[in-house]
Amino acid sequence: MRHIPSIKTLPSTESLSPAAKAVPVLVAALLGVFILYGVGFASSQVLHNAAHDGRHAFAFPCH
Numbered sequence: 677m678r679h680i681p682s683i684k685t686l687p688s689t690e691s692l693s694p695a696a697k698a699v700p701v702l703v704a705a706l707l708g709v710f711i712l713y714g715v716g717f718a719s720s721q722v723l724h725n726a727a728h729d730g731r732h733a734f735a736f737p738c739h
Contacts (some may be wrong), residue, residue: 731738
């Protein structure tokens with residue numbers, strides 16, 4: 677039987693600053709607010725066309 681060496685990982689010594697941790701949270705929050713307000717003020721025809729184009733972009737037929 678052949679011996680397979682085990683892989684050992686080292687503990688991470690790198691720590692992110694609070695500002696670096698906050699950046700992805702803020703970007704996600706701003707994107708979410710932008711999408712919610714964009715949908716809230718868009719007409720139903722615009723939303724339908726966007727969903728329709730999205731279906732075609734993912735190769736889902738709809739007609």
